[in-house]
Amino acid sequence: MSDAATEMPHADPADETLMQVDDLKVHFPVTEGLLNRQVGSIKAVDGVSFSLRRGETFSLVGESGCGKSTTALAALRMQPVTAGRILFEGVDITHYSQAQMRPIRRRMQMVYQDPFGSLNPRMRVRDIIGEPLVVHGLAGDKVKYKARVRELMALVGLLPDMADRYPHEFSGGQRQRIGIARSLALDPSLLICDEPVSALDVSIQAQVVNLMMDLQEQLGLTYLFIAHDLSVVRHISNRVAVMYLGRIVEIADRDPLFDTPRHPYTEALLAAVPVANPVIEASRPQQIVTGEVPSVRNPPSGCHFHPRCPKVMPECKTETPALRPRDDGRLIACHLYD
Ligand code: SF4
Secondary structure (H helix, E strand, O other): OOHHHHOOOOOOOOOOEEEEEEEEEEEEEEEEOOOOEEEEEEEEEEEEEEEEEOOOEEEEEOOOOOOHHHHHHHHOOOOOOOEEEEEEOOEEOOOOOHHHHHHHHOOEEEEOOOOOOOOOOOOOHHHHHHHHHHHOOOOOOHHHHHHHHHHHHHHOOOOHHHOOOOHHHOOHHHHHHHHHHHHHOOOOOEEEEEOOOOOOOHHHHHHHHHHHHHHHHHHOOEEEEEOOOHHHHHHHOOEEEEEEOOEEEEEEEHHHHHHOOOOHHHHHHHHOOOOOOHHHHHHOOOOOOOOOOOOOOOOOOOOOOHHHOOOOOHHHHOOOOOOEEOOOOOEEOOHHHO
8 A cells, every 4th residue: 555545644733624615527428329339428517616614514415416425425526526626624535546536535424315225234233333443454453443433423422232132122312423423533623414304303303413513512523514404504604505416506604595595596495485474475475486406417508407497597597607806795697696
C-alpha cells in the first residue's frame, strides 16, 4: 500500500470548511442495440456545488429522483464521478484510488435509511457495530474491542448488555441506533444520512433525530442530511439545498428558506407541505405547481423547471440560470433574480 493510502490527510481544525464540492457531475450512459452503442446520457447530477461547514447539518431536499442520493454517494466517492472536484478536509479526493480512499472513509461514514435491510440478521449486534474496527485493523485485543462496542452502544442509548443479541430482537428505532453506533465506530467527522428516519414510525422518528442532534453536539459531527420529509429537515438543519432534476436551485439558511422561499420551485415544494396551524395555513401564498416532474432522461431546456413554473419568462426556456449569491446571502439559480 502506498504512503498516500496509509497516511491520514492533514485536517486543520481552524478550517471551517469540511467538504467542498465544485461543479459535480454524475452522468450515466444510455446505450442501445446489441453493441451497446451509447446514444445519450442521463445527467443524474449536473453541475452541483456546495460546501459543508464543520459541525453543521446541511440538508439536500427535493422530489424523488432529483439526484440527492447520487450527489451524496459521489461526494463520498462511492459512485463514479463524471466531472467536478471534491475536497475533503482540504485534500482533493476526486481522483483518489480505492486504496487512497481507505483512510479517508474512516472520516466519512454513511447512515442508511433502512434499519432492517442494512444490518446482517445473522450477526450479533456486537459484531455489527464492531465490524468497521475489524475491517480497518483497529479492533485491538478482545477486551479493547468489547469495551469500544459497549461504549458505542451506550453513546446511542442502547443497553451494552444487549451486545450478544441479534438484530431481529430489536425494535426499528433500536436498529437505527445500532446503525448509527456502527457508523460512529471509526470516529468520523462527517456522517452522510440518507433518509435516516423515513422507515421509522413517526413516534420514533423524533427520538432518533434528537439523538442525532445530541451526538452532533457531543462529537462535533458534520451531517450531510438527505430527506424528503421537510418537517424533519426543518428540525435538524442549519442550511438547506433544494435540488431539481440534478441541479441545486437554492441554498439558504434554514429559517429564511422555510419562511421566505425565493426560488419558484422551493416555494412550490414548501407549499405542498400542510401547516398544522389553520391561521398560518390560510395566510400562506399558494404556489401550486402543475404537471409531472419531467424525466431526468430528457430534461427540459434552459431552466429545467420552466414547463411547471408559474413565473416562467421567455429566456427561461433557452438559458440555464446559474446558482449565484443574491443580495440576502442565499444562492439562487433563477432568472427572476438576475
Ligand atoms: Fe421559473 Fe424562469 Fe426562475 Fe426557472 S428561471 S424558476 S422558469 S422564473
